[in-house]
Amino acid sequence: MSTYNYNKIVEYIETSQNDFYLLAYGYVKNREAALDIVQDSIYKALSSANKLRNIEYVKTWFYRILVNTSISYLRKNKRIILSDKVPEMVSPENKNLAEIYDLYDAIDKLDPKFKTIVMLRYFEDMKIDEIAKVLDCNINTTKSRLYASLGKLKSIIEGEG
Amino acid sequence: MEKKLKEVKKLYINQEIPEELKIMVNKTIKDSKDRKTRSFRYKAASVAAVVAISGSFIVGLNTNEAFAKTIDEIPILKNIADVFTFKDYEMHSELINEDINIPAVVGLGDEKFEQKINDEIYEKMTAHISEAEQRAAEYKEAYIATGGTEEDYRPIDVVVDYKLYHADENYLSFAVYQTESLASAYFEIYYYNINLKTNETMTLESIFGKDYKNIINKQIADQIQERIQNQDCGYFKGDAGFKSIADNQNFYLNEDGKVVIIFDKYEIASGGTGRPEFVIEQVK
DSSP states (O other): OOHHHHHHHHHHHHHHHHHHHHHHHHHHOOHHHHHHHHHHHHHHHHHTGGGOOOGGGHHHHHHHHHHHHHHHHHHHTTTTOOOOOOOOOSOTTOTTHHHHHHHHHHHHHSOHHHHHHHIIIIISOOOHHHHHHHHTSOHHHHHHHHHHHHHHHHHHHHHTO | OHHHHHHHHHHHHTSOOOTHHHHHHHHHHHHHHHHOTTSOOSOOTTOOEEEOSOSOOOOOTTOHHHHHHHHHTOOOOSOTTOOEEEEEEEEEOSSEEEEEEEEEEOOSSOHHHHHHHHHHHHHHHHHHHHHHHHHHHHHHHHHHHTTOOTTTOOOEEEEEEEEEEEESSSEEEEEEEEEETTOGGGOEEEEEEEETTTTEEOOHHHHHOTTHHHHHHHHHHHHHHHHHHTTOTTBOOGGGSOOOOOTTOOEEEOTTSOEEEEOOTTTSBOGGGOSOEEEEOOOO
């Protein structure tokens, strides 16, 4: 690891910390748990900074750590996380408010594997190839997993009527 | 669906960010820097560390073939400025957790000398690691035999890492050490001081001249007296106390390039004093 890489990673973490928190929060819906996950991910990233060969991939590399940390947190603490309240909607003029909340809840019900892909694609606005790097799988698998996620979301919503 | 997801995104990003996030992030970054001596805080214009092997992967330590193979995979940078590289891997088993960073010097321009140093470090460290594995196996056996259960047994942590003390275009000074959680008695450290101009291992004699023992002993004795006067009572007196440095006395170069003599725990002082260090000034 060069000092250069290390400093760039630190810089990246400092500028993107809010995004990390939001993603972690998206998984656990709990403020303390999300802070824990972010902290854990930073530790992991910095102590394995030497494993990042190309600084250009810092984003997908860090997100991979963040996603894995979040998912293993969920696995370990399945029953004890208490969800915070759903945040207030920003645009009250929206007519389909109920539907939006339903969708928000539906995403929460997805298996972590599918939830990840939906959050990265639609909330973090990542491109398919970036998501593939984060998940460490190929582009086609990523694509089909994305469609599968949308399908699952649909059936969750419709199932509830 | 995609349109609605955009609306959901508003919910997602509208989530309040806790104030303590920033504080926590800064603290975590700082802690992490302090913890890792390998983040080079030194004026290391001519030093860069190169990652040897990517990913954390598992190597059977007893298979030397595997080791030899991974060594071949170390990408040595073309850049002459890169003096350090390290082999790093983690291994986790029921017996032992290993976090190994074995450093190696590269690009000194004298391959034989490099090879000699690297072989020596490598051999010493792998020998310690296999000893540690053996101890772990014995320990586990004893643990079970005395009524401990398999589930309660915690693997022993073994760490091999290095510390870089000084690096500039003339000198390189570092130590390689091994510790394990079973007992602090299994702490081993080896110091390496290299003159990069001549590609030789530095000795105290090469720095202070023939009279090196007298020069150094006097300064150490004075410093011990001074410390004792400052209520630092850990130093042994009389026969057990400091008399002279050894022929192969451990030392390193600090950030300013000054020689620091270091003693083992219990060598000249009680355990509470730790491993005493003495900065030695050059006398003209």
